[in-house]
Amino acid sequence: MDYPLIVDIFFLLLATLAVVSGWRVFCTDSMVRASFFLLVSFIAVGVIMILLTAEYLGVAMFFMMAVEMMVMAIFMVMFMMNPAGLNPMMMVHQHKFSIAAGVAIFVVLGGVALLSEFPDNPLPADLDPVASLGNELLGDSMLIFESAGIVLLTTMIGVVVLSSHRGRYGAAEEGSMPPGLEPGGDPAGMPEEGDEGGHHHCH
Amino acid sequence: MIVNELILPVILVTIVLVVGAYLVAVIDGMIAAALGTPQRGGAWLAPLTQGAWLLTQQANATEAPDWRAWRLAPALYLALAATGLAVVPFSPTLIPTDLVTSVVLWGSVEALATVVIFLHGWSANTLLALIGAYRYVALGLSYILISMFVLIGVALPAESLQFSQVVASQEGLWNVIRQPLGLPLFLIVGLGMTFWGPFNLADSRDLAGGTASTVSGPSRLVWELARAAMLVAFSGVAASAFLGGWLGPWLPGPLWVMLKMLGVLAVLLLLGRLLPRVQPERCVTLMWVVLLPLSFVDLIWAGVEALL
């Protein structure tokens, strides 16, 4: 494959950007900055993917990561003390272990990159990666795709159950009572009063 | 070749962005005057004098802002607007960025705009700006799904995620007629992206200007400029996705694109002046419960239409 030199230059620049901003994630005190440094890192990787002509995956990366890092920032700010890092703090723990783990993984990945033989079967020039991805979804991978739908539905329901405080029948801590089946009747689908001893009816 | 593929598009996008942003201010001023806002001097001069005043005004600071994010946010918003405009095909050959997945790239511009607007309000470290920023995120995360559905709708008949193909697929009939729900839904997305009019949750009056309430001088100028530029970029995308982009008789393609952009802008600005601000909570419910199902319908419509 031949490609212009400028692709190499941009690859190096972007790779550096990805690594540096990834490193900054752990150095900055502000949760918002950390989230968005991670976003910058992902964007740099996304551009590299586009350079590798994986155009859909690269652009999808921007898209997904923008939304996800935004949500991550919201939650980090919500639940971390000192979210803006007004007082400096140490963001990393277990230094020795993490350094060792980092070095080990780097060596392994570097070894894989250098030692393994990459397949060399050039693709036809007119191949449209997006279309082939679509055909794959409608072909062999259809079952996987539909199961992904079910998994995501489960995720959604789990998310709602765990996080939504406002129930269908009123706020959670107020005992969220469903209405009766007939007007003025007892709450539907609830154990009857006085059953709190633990003996539930089995219907 | 360099001239045609690099220099010309770059100059074109820059000029359209700056002139477009100026025209946004002019048209908005004219609409305001027509609707009864008292005005002195012409609508043509007002944006310039306003800009000049902002340039002479001191840039404000807050007690402990996130300096870099605060100054970067308006510039990045402007850069996103430029990216958005860059995917718009001005003619079959004059396309600044003709990526195979330019429709998805525009989607990521929308997603990143939310990040940038949030950053602008967050980094000021003041109460009213912060509330504006968080409110905007609720809106930004809601309109994005609608926009995805609507744009997938236009990608169906084109069989491509490329805006130039989307325009080409409208040769027979424009998408605005073929998919009647598409453009109205997409216009709502546009008002949301630029927090204009009814969706001005970020910089609204009840927050004394929200995320912009603490900025002044040049920073505010860039912020307002970027907001207008984003409206221009959006109108370009809407013109290509629904109004047949460069297609049209007699006039050259780029001129058609710009005329259609002006039309979209006028409609957006008029809507912005006519509608009241939607309450944030109601806005989220509206987006998910009313507009999202409508965009489902739009997609199904587009699918059926494309197969027939």
Place this chain on the structure above:
Amino acid sequence: MELLTLFFILLIAAGLGLLIQWLPLRRQPMPTYPQRAPFLGGGLPETHAWSRFHVRYYPMTLLLIAFEMEMMFMYPWAVVFVEQGMKAVMEMGMFLAILSVGIVYGWREGVFKWQ
């Protein structure tokens, strides 16, 4: 080439945005502390505004992530839709129906209301 063009466009726009801010700022002294205080109509805050901000729509954001994950499958699907015809309609119809259940459930549980 498209990317290079896009890169230059980005560079110009961001540069313009920063330059307009930076040029007049060079000579400007730092505003005084009273000027930098947050505007609250003459009132004052007790603390910094940065805090563990209580977001009222957090279940919605989580729902969005799940939904968006699925939407990313739809772009490739859109490209082959006409080619594949009814098969594509059926598959995506099923997929969307599954996910709509999630939205309807979330709506019923009041996820889109402020918590």
Place this chain on the structure above:
Amino acid sequence: MAVSWLSRLAAQSSVPVFPVRGIQGEAALHRLTLTPGVELVDSPRHASILLVAGGVPPDQHDALRRVHDQLPNPFATLWYRSEPLAELASATRVDDPDALPGTLMTAHQELMRGKRGSSPRLLPDEPPNPWEGLGDDGHGGEGMMGGVPYGRPMAMNMHDDIRDGLTLDSLTVTLGPFLPMLPPGLGAKVTLQGDLVQSWITQHAPYPIALESVFLEAREHPVPIAELELARARYHLQRLAFALRLAGLERLALESLRLAQGLSPDSRLEGLRRRLTRCGFFRLTTTGRGWLDETLARRVGGVAARAAGLEEDLRSQDAAYGRLKFTPVVQSDGDTNARWCQTLAEIEQSLQLARQAEREGLYSETTEAIETPRGPWGEQRPGDASGVIDDLLPGLEWDEAMTTLASLDLAAVSEWPQDVTQELGEAPGDGADAAEERRA
């Protein structure tokens, strides 16, 4: 010179004015809203002129100094019927409402052309708490959450949230008395968690409002009912204009103000009402929140009481109104939406009464008890009711809280009519201010 060219251009811009709404300053601001070339802005950062419209009581001078210092350079101050702060003795002062727009524009132009220096900073350049060089890292902070990093402490969690019980940080701020979204003069200590109001403690009551002199005359001798009713409609239209501006409906706010300005018995409200309904003001903006129960509604009185279903209107005790077959309009819901429906209905009713009364030349008969637009004036004038919002606003989101506040008319009625200073031709209401302060 590039710079002089820029400032010449800047001098031609419309004048961005941040209004400090003092006692009896509203009327001038309504006129300014309709003046071309003047733009009233919501944040002092967006202004080149600080306009103090109306008197400011001495105990709020500190707040005024703080707002004054928040305008970015270059800026000028203008005092409309108000005593400038002692430090700004040479500041421009205007008492004639007709001269106000001209003075504003001249001030802006002189400022831009460098003929007038920027107003000096009044407060010392000191952080709220000393921080430089203090603490662990020299930025004033200690440990994770302690100290005063960059001059202020960090927010700590105080209470569980009143809606979902999460214990996240709450922010406590004092708002006002010059926040443009609040009624003039209202100051409060507010705790927010997220954008939800957790507690609201009103610290300063809003400034007493001056009614048109016809209402005060009606307490002394019979006055033409047509005049009385037009003044009432005018009052409500001006309140409506404020709320519409807040809701982002600049156009309808102006329409409402214009209608108020040229109000005659032949004026019609239908156009405005139709446009309000069509643009979705009632559905999108005013919520079902801000509900007042009977006790609270009675405390506020007037429109708010009738919107909550209390059929209380002193006009029904007046025999002349009886001849006009007057019956009070009421709503039942008592929330923000009902209050605006009620306001519109009352404006319409007033216009209709004015038409009828003008035809028949009717005069009011009872002077002991009259219904002012603010509420019943029997034994005593309608008093300050801002206490009710302490119970009403907690639990509302910021947006809902502001919309609710705009729909409530809480200020006491001043003992001075609106145009007293103009008619007496004397310098602005220092006397009036002093009297107001005694009352407050």
